[in-house]
Amino acid sequence: MTLNSDLPPCSILLLAGGRGQRMGGQDKGLLEWHGEPLIAHLQRKTRSLSDDLIISCNRNLEKYAPYADQLVHDDEGSFPGPLAGIRAGLKAARHAYLLVLPCDVPRIDARLLHDMRKSASLHPEKPLMLRHGEHWEPLLCVIPVALRDAFENAWDNGERSPGRIMRELDATALQCPDNDPRLANLNTPELLSMQPNVSD
Secondary structure (H helix, E strand, O other): OOOOOOOOOOEEEEEOOOOOHHHOOOOHHHOEEOOEEHHHHHHHHHHHHOOOEEEEOOOOHHHHHHHOOEEEOOOOOOOOOHHHHHHHHHHHOOOOEEEEEEOOOOOOOHHHHHHHHHHHHHOOOOOEEEEEOOEEEEEEEEEEHHHHHHHHHHHHOOOOOHHHHHHHOOOEEEEEOOOOHHHOOOOOHHHHHHOOOOOO
């Protein structure tokens, strides 16, 4: 699907820096789904949306490099969580907005990516998160890079939840249907093997 729009340019951050505990410690972004690494599915779906595609990874940098314009990593060891990757992405971003996606949602589609950017552009000073039912999805979000200092201050004060930070910053919600298959997190071996592929 090609969606022509005059949306402001964005940097895109793909989060692949986790410990992979539910995958037995494997590097999740490099696990194969329908013949390709998960990161390849996300890269293909986002490549045309930005000239600043960033991957947050903490190992196997040489394998991730072909999929990205920039690689970032956590500024401290021991896999401190996704907020560390988001902070690194906000520091590296070349555009005014950072669209964030985890590497384990390969069924996200062009329409939802467009809707995220469109909705974020209506409230340019606030973060946007996806939401289904009453559940927020803080790792599927658009963050104005101007809020970088707010994220840094929250981190310095001990906050480690990106969702709490964004809600405190009066985040807007893009409501998705309950059990939206596009939001399926393939974060266990069972889910990775069971989930069918869908076209873009």
